[in-house]
Amino acid sequence: MASADRLTVAEGLARIRGLTPRxxxxxxxxxxxxxxxxxxxxHARSNVPRFACSAMDGYALRSADTEGASEGAPVALALNPPLSTGAAATTLAPGTATPISTGAPIPPGADTVLVRERATIEGDRxxxxxxxxAWTNIRAEGEDVARGAVLGTGGVRLDPERIGMLAAAGIGQVLVRCRPRLGYFSTGDELAESIAGSASAIADANRPMIAALAEDAGLRLLDLGHASDSAADIAARIERADGRVDIxxxxxxxxxxxxDFVRACIEARQGEIAFHGLEMRPGKPLLFARLRSGTLYFGLPGNPVAALVGFRFFVLExxxxxxxxxxxxGQAILHGEAEGQGPTRFLRVCLDADGDxxxxxxASLDQRSHILSSAARADGWLRSDDANGTSTFFPKRSGRLT
Structure with a gap:
């Protein structure tokens, strides 16, 4: 631990993980x-494909009927009525061929498909x-997914491709983790939603920024508005959200x-302060607590970049x-020898490439905690830990989590 009052970033993250329930x-x-x-x-409930089917528009036939066929002695097969996708197939009689659509079941007795573009039709033959x-242009039953195959395990994030695979294998419903519920409010008498007509108000940038970050991550947001610098006002918003949100x-x-009344309001509700302050820049005053209901509480600093770092790396953890x-x-990068127990720095960085x-x-962007424009221009974050001589690169946003 870096000091009697503040944890290191690694210690803070470990404490968050230890106190966060599934x-x-x-x-x-x-x-x-x-x-x-x-x-x-x-597990897959059915084979994909469910049955042997045609891979092409063409003609289903018996390969044995074509043995010995040549330009000088072609084979002529009688044509049956067409078989469309989704229709029930009847047994193919020897010496016949059935027009077939892509995806239609192979008729019993047939074992190959001639592509329509290569077919020559003479009358009804x-x-x-x-x-x-044999087995040309036929999709075998279960060649994509076999019945009983594992389609996903606990902890896998579903994407469009896997959803398509689940649906194809007969999975109409899935058991998933609930989406986290997030409550948020900003504080400060100086903040205003609009600065029009005021010479001294400061625009509340954090509230729409945090809402956008929550949307990016796929969280359900309870917007609790803006609280004045009043313990009663802050306590009322905590009361409104406590037990209704996860974080x-x-x-x-x-x-x-x-x-600054946030900590006192938490303690008045007999909340547990897990830490208040981390050895890092920006965002040193970050507070993490657990309310009696089990709701987790993050008190983010007011400076916009410090609030951004707190949400991006700690709330989302x-x-x-x-x-x-x-x-x-992230992506670990060795940057030199350890320099002691200095604070962890979250640096706004632009990506480039050297000659090789x-x-x-x-990291030449303005790194001050109130300069949001440099965060907007950055491509990502470099977490620099002088204590062990390493840095870790993270993309600007974590992306969708749920």
Whole structure:
């Protein structure tokens, strides 16, 4: 631990993971499960394809009927009525061929399909000037997915391709982790939704920014508005959200000044302060607590970039843990010898490449905690840990988590 009062970033993240419970589960339609996290192993209920079917529009026939066919002695097969996709197939009689659509079942007795573009029709017969090999242009039953195959395990995030595979294999519903519920409010008498007509108001940038970050991550957001620098106002918003959300966040009111009431409001409700302050820049005053109801509480600093770092790397770490996902790893980069126990820095960086094409991380952007424009221009974050001489690159946003 870096000091008697503050944890290191690694210690803070470990404490968040240790205090964050797994979310419950719910059953939802497969069609509505994009980006959701599976909560159990799913097995295919049917083969895909369910039956042998045609891979092409063409003609289903018996390969044995084409043996010996040549230009000089072509084979002529009588044509049956066409077989469309989804229709029941009847047994193919020897010496006949059935027009067939892509995906239609192979008629019993048939073992090959001639592509329509290669077919020569003379009256009501199919003319074949060469033999056709067995099992040509046929999709075998279960060649994509076999009945009973594992289609996903607990912790897998569903994507459009896997949803398609689940649906094809007869899975109409899936058991998934519940989506985390997030409550958020900003604090500060100086903040206003609109600065029009005021010479001293400061625009509340954190509230729409945090809402957008929550939407990016797929969280359900309870917007609790903006609280004044009043213990009663802050306490009322905590009261409104407590027990209704899994994670409650606020920005501002955690630095220890005369009007910073967040910690006192949590303690008045007998909440457990897990840490208040981490050895990092920006965002040193970050607060993490657990309310009596079990709701997790993050008190983010008021400066916009500090609030952004707090949400991006700490609130979302709790979300990942609640969903059963592993910690975000990033890309480790060796940058030199250890320099002691300095604070961890979250640097806004632009990506470039050196002469050999290797990635280069340009941290020359303005790194002050109130400069949001540099975060907008950045390609990602470099977490720099002087204590062990390493840095880790993270993309600007974590992406959809649920």
């Amino acid at each position: 979310l419950g589960v719910e059953t939802i339609a497969t069609s509505e499960a994009n980006a959701r996290i599976l909560a159990e192993t799913v 199919l003319r074949l000037p060469a033999p056709i090999a 409650l966040c606020s920005s501002g009111g955690v630095s220890g000044g005369a009007f 709790a979300v990942r843990t609640a969903l059963g996902l592993p910690p975000e790893a 094409g290797a990635p280069r991380y340009d």
